[in-house]
Amino acid sequence: MDSTPLRSRITGTGSALPDKILTNADLERMVDTNDEWITSRTGIKQRRIASEGEFTSTFAVLAARRALEMANCSPEDVDLIVLGTATPDFPFPSTACIVQHEIGARNAAAFDVSAACSGFLYGLSIADKYIRSGAAKKTLVIGAEVLSRIVDWSDRNTCILFGDGAGAAVVEAAHGDGNNALLSTHIFSNGSCWELLYQPGCGSRNPASNSQTLDEKLFYIKMEGNDVFKHAVRAMEDACTAALDANHLAPNDISLFIPHQANRRIIDAVSKRLAMPTEKVFVNLHNYGNTSAASVPIALDEAYRSGVIKSDDLIMMAAFGGGFTYSSALIRW
Numbered sequence: 001m002d003s004t005p006l007r008s009r010i011t012g013t014g015s016a017l018p019d020k021i022l023t024n025a026d027l028e029r030m031v032d033t034n035d036e037w038i039t040s041r042t043g044i045k046q047r048r049i050a051s052e053g054e055f056t057s058t059f060a061v062l063a064a065r066r067a068l069e070m071a072n073c074s075p076e077d078v079d080l081i082v083l084g085t086a087t088p089d090f091p092f093p094s095t096a097c098i099v100q101h102e103i104g105a106r107n108a109a110a111f112d113v114s115a116a117c118s119g120f121l122y123g124l125s126i127a128d129k130y131i132r133s134g135a136a137k138k139t140l141v142i143g144a145e146v147l148s149r150i151v152d153w154s155d156r157n158t159c160i161l162f163g164d165g166a167g168a169a170v171v172e173a174a175h176g177d178g179n180n181a182l183l184s185t186h187i188f189s190n191g192s193c194w195e196l197l198y199q200p201g202c203g204s205r206n207p208a209s210n211s212q213t214l215d216e217k218l219f220y221i222k223m224e225g226n227d228v229f230k231h232a233v234r235a236m237e238d239a240c241t242a243a244l245d246a247n248h249l250a251p252n253d254i255s256l257f258i259p260h261q262a263n264r265r266i267i268d269a270v271s272k273r274l275a276m277p278t279e280k281v282f283v284n285l286h287n288y289g290n291t292s293a294a295s296v297p298i299a300l301d302e303a304y305r306s307g308v309i310k311s312d313d314l315i316m317m318a319a320f321g322g323g324f325t326y327s328s329a330l331i332r333w
């Protein structure tokens with residue numbers, strides 16, 4: 001029996017996006033905005049939007065199947081599914097349970113994680129702890145959102161930012177330091193700022209059935225953009241510093257930085273603070289906007305499938321979201 005410690009390995013990645021594209025030009029016809037403002041303030045050019053009949057689970061299932069296929073892993077061998085989302089199909093049951101049923105992962109325990117844009121990295125951290133403790137062998141970690149259903153399409157401050165989609169990773173137990181090893185995960189919260197970014201309605205405080213929820217449109221995302229921006233930059237830097245320190249690494253050692261795709265200016269500010277050159281920073285938000293919990297796994301999948309990630313590369317991922325939550329992970333590919 002191998003006595004080296006159990007480690008997590010990423011053996012497959014997958015992603016799925018709606019076909020429907022909403023460009024900045026389309027938004028110009030919906031609210032008082034323009035392509036120049038959106039591009040210069042956010043870097044976003046277009047986003048994908050779910051059509052009628054498409055839900056968070058629709059994209060989560062597709063992304064999960066693609067990740068399982070890459071990992072050459074049967075759904076029946078999966079023993080844990082963790083799904084990060086702020087826009088589940090239903091308040092309950094969890095979207096993870098719907099995915100479990102749809103993909104036929106009948107031996108898996110399944111639950112959702114509520115950590116907003118950090119949902120995937122929170123899920124990765126949970127899966128990693130299960131694997132290192134020996135409690136799980138093959139896990140599926142998913143980030144999936146249909147934010148377009150909780151965005152106020154008449155509010156130009158928020159509707160330009162968000163998009164829909166899902167990303168997934170198969171995370172398996174292995175002994176020793178093989179390829180695609182997850183070196184560390186770090187998760188943090190700052191609950192004192194929860195009111196800066198949240199969905200006021202449809203929970204127990206303001207139930208969906210409440211007339212106030214409907215009259216005051218409490219079912220839409222509320223956000224203090226400027227404050228969120230400042231916290232996001234500091235928090236993602238802190239999460240990355242924690243990852244680097246724990247592994248005795250310097251920013252210079254990183255081959256590719258995959259930050260949460262919220263805003264080009266947030267990404268640039270974090271990269272600058274970490275002295276990370278632009279060519280080492282993966283950016284795809286011009287195509288998809290901010291897909292919240294889905295953004296990091298979609299970017300990871302795209303970076304890998306397009307050949308940007310090479311064997312032995314050191315990959316650093318970081319996210320920040322409502323809560324506030326913030327997080328990081330390091331992989332030796």
Ligand code: ACO
Nearest residue numbers: 033034037041117156157160225226228229232262263321
């Ligand atoms: N088109 C044109 N003008 C606009 C638009 C728009 N879509 N939206 C706002 N404006 C106007 C404002 O009304 C304001 O006008 P005023 O000066 O006459 O009042 C002006 O532009 C400047 O507005 P600010 O809010 O100061 O613009 P800022 O440069 O801060 O950019 C933005 C706003 C893009 C929301 C930015 O603050 C941001 O990205 N914050 C982070 C938010 C975020 O990413 N949230 C996602 C969840 S958390 C996460 O994922 C990190």
